[in-house]
Amino acid sequence: MTATHVTSREVRLVARPSGWPQPEDFEVAEVPVTEPPPGHVLVRNLHLSVDPYMRGRMNDQDSYVPPFELDQPMEGGAVGRVVSSRAPELPEGTHVLHPLGWREYAVLDARQATPVPTRFDNGQTVPLSTYLGVLGMTGLTAYAALVEVARLREGDVVFVSAAAGAVGSAAGQIARLRGASRVIGSAGTPEKVRLLLDEYGFDAAFDYRAGSVVEQLRSAAPEGIDVYLDNVGGDHLEAAIDVLRVHGRVAMCGMISQYNTTEATAAPHNLAKVIGKRLTLRGMLVRDHSDLREQFFHEVGGWVRTGALKYQETVVEGIDNAVEAFIGMLRGENVGKMVVSLPE
Amino acid sequence: MTATHVTSREVRLVARPSGWPQPEDFEVAEVPVTEPPPGHVLVRNLHLSVDPYMRGRMNDQDSYVPPFELDQPMEGGAVGRVVSSRAPELPEGTHVLHPLGWREYAVLDARQATPVPTRFDNGQTVPLSTYLGVLGMTGLTAYAALVEVARLREGDVVFVSAAAGAVGSAAGQIARLRGASRVIGSAGTPEKVRLLLDEYGFDAAFDYRAGSVVEQLRSAAPEGIDVYLDNVGGDHLEAAIDVLRVHGRVAMCGMISQYNTTEATAAPHNLAKVIGKRLTLRGMLVRDHSDLREQFFHEVGGWVRTGALKYQETVVEGIDNAVEAFIGMLRGENVGKMVVSLPE
Numbered sequence: 001m002t003a004t005h006v007t008s009r010e011v012r013l014v015a016r017p018s019g020w021p022q023p024e025d026f027e028v029a030e031v032p033v034t035e036p037p038p039g040h041v042l043v044r045n046l047h048l049s050v051d052p053y054m055r056g057r058m059n060d061q062d063s064y065v066p067p068f069e070l071d072q073p074m075e076g077g078a079v080g081r082v083v084s085s086r087a088p089e090l091p092e093g094t095h096v097l098h099p100l101g102w103r104e105y106a107v108l109d110a111r112q113a114t115p116v117p118t119r120f121d122n123g124q125t126v127p128l129s130t131y132l133g134v135l136g137m138t139g140l141t142a143y144a145a146l147v148e149v150a151r152l153r154e155g156d157v158v159f160v161s162a163a164a165g166a167v168g169s170a171a172g173q174i175a176r177l178r179g180a181s182r183v184i185g186s187a188g189t190p191e192k193v194r195l196l197l198d199e200y201g202f203d204a205a206f207d208y209r210a211g212s213v214v215e216q217l218r219s220a221a222p223e224g225i226d227v228y229l230d231n232v233g234g235d236h237l238e239a240a241i242d243v244l245r246v247h248g249r250v251a252m253c254g255m256i257s258q259y260n261t262t263e264a265t266a267a268p269h270n271l272a273k274v275i276g277k278r279l280t281l282r283g284m285l286v287r288d289h290s291d292l293r294e295q296f297f298h299e300v301g302g303w304v305r306t307g308a309l310k311y312q313e314t315v316v317e318g319i320d321n322a323v324e325a326f327i328g329m330l331r332g333e334n335v336g337k338m339v340v341s342l343p344e
Numbered sequence: 345m346t347a348t349h350v351t352s353r354e355v356r357l358v359a360r361p362s363g364w365p366q367p368e369d370f371e372v373a374e375v376p377v378t379e380p381p382p383g384h385v386l387v388r389n390l391h392l393s394v395d396p397y398m399r400g401r402m403n404d405q406d407s408y409v410p411p412f413e414l415d416q417p418m419e420g421g422a423v424g425r426v427v428s429s430r431a432p433e434l435p436e437g438t439h440v441l442h443p444l445g446w447r448e449y450a451v452l453d454a455r456q457a458t459p460v461p462t463r464f465d466n467g468q469t470v471p472l473s474t475y476l477g478v479l480g481m482t483g484l485t486a487y488a489a490l491v492e493v494a495r496l497r498e499g500d501v502v503f504v505s506a507a508a509g510a511v512g513s514a515a516g517q518i519a520r521l522r523g524a525s526r527v528i529g530s531a532g533t534p535e536k537v538r539l540l541l542d543e544y545g546f547d548a549a550f551d552y553r554a555g556s557v558v559e560q561l562r563s564a565a566p567e568g569i570d571v572y573l574d575n576v577g578g579d580h581l582e583a584a585i586d587v588l589r590v591h592g593r594v595a596m597c598g599m600i601s602q603y604n605t606t607e608a609t610a611a612p613h614n615l616a617k618v619i620g621k622r623l624t625l626r627g628m629l630v631r632d633h634s635d636l637r638e639q640f641f642h643e644v645g646g647w648v649r650t651g652a653l654k655y656q657e658t659v660v661e662g663i664d665n666a667v668e669a670f671i672g673m674l675r676g677e678n679v680g681k682m683v684v685s686l687p688e
Contacts, residue, residue, distance in 0.1 A: 281626075
């Protein structure tokens, strides 16, 4: 570590947002960089993740993850390079994935950091940032949601909402590669709809802002759907319940439509159909599925390296723009995984 | 068959109810009794079942069971005695369970009729009417909901709504007999609450009309619940989602709160918690679970014969009162299984 590394900038939460987060709810602070104690490493972060679930951690309420503390740096997925090591298993130069994002430098217990390969024996490579997206939490979310939570079967008709997002675009392609007979996606702009059809190979896609979700879904799936991967909630979930076939399955991964609402949220009024159709609705968090990680790296990693599975990233540069990237992601301005890059 | 059996009265649907069914939506008609053709039997019905699901069949809409036809006798569970047989496997005098209720006499294909024993080798007996209730569809619903749909485990805290009803009272006791650590029930009158505590051995019970469902449930289960058997929907489901622990399970058996509503029905506004808590909500119809029937007869039948599992019936006499019994059941006037008896 050289003298140029003496300070690090970090993003702190300074006020709890009510409804949509505002730039004033955050500040970027400069702090000294400390040397790692024994068993620890100092990492220069190269890419930071901004994800929908972080919105929940900004509220001071009982949730499945503890809230961010005020006036402290936020946390989140990050990949970087070890620049100073007091842990022999992670020598300087190692690329690692770890949970202390939202900052330029992080001092970590080596057990919190996972080495991530970017170059493979057969000469194939993957960009480091993929470990925040298609090969990271978002890809594993899509994989676990389909394989374990929704019990995807060959021949299933699959519907994915927020399908141009990081989880959704991976999910649609994984469903196809695993034998779905038809994959349908919804997204919020005509450009994203085109992307789903042209780039990600969805069989049908619609712009949920262009008309009724249930009517568009029904035209896209006249025979009904078997699996719905829900990233949205609200009218999308209601439409899926209407169109699901008997014994259909819903993996509930997120409700981005509801994260920033301050009043009682829209709820599906057709839940009684869950009984008649014997549907299963199952909530999931990716952290319950780490047992799948190895199988996921093998299967999805292989598809990514050969190009069978495509992904996109929306990259925003610089820690000063991280908050804007986060808010933009909540508004759906990203295509694929939203990443904040921190060039050296 | 004697000459006194020449006519049978049957209940017909003559108008599709909007909202609560009215007596004028039905009529009792008298029809000639015909001799059974080969392979068939003529059954004198002794007890008829009236069940919540029948309300759905009165609507002319796409549902999981076809609608009742207008000006035709309705259908439903019944037990009776074979009085004329052209099927050697079902001689005269056999007691059978079959799906042609709402009438005094039924001509049936022998394959539609299941012989039901009322006297056992060890001298134990069960009343014939139990095959419409605790040993019939309602008991099997409770059993399958707990064992297969909600995957009840020893030590679980279980909440049952409409707990003084036929499904609910069986479910609470089955849960206890299968090792639940605490069983909580809700019902609609103080008398029913007392019945749950004094007769059916619930650990806690509350009157949902006496206050907020979620507050009463939370006081009854300060540590949360693991399993909810939902017969009601609406505010009960919302309360359960609030109080369920991580990885909790909901068996959705019915939504009696919503069967007679004509406008958009109340829906839980806290479905986002299904994600954070990784809950599973699963709809069920008893007809998917006939593979459990033998195990159910063995296990629950044993408890009924020894008195370990208690049940009650509300008996209304006479085909002329069947409609009143049905409407009363929808209003919660029954305790335990509502049965229409047809004395000879």
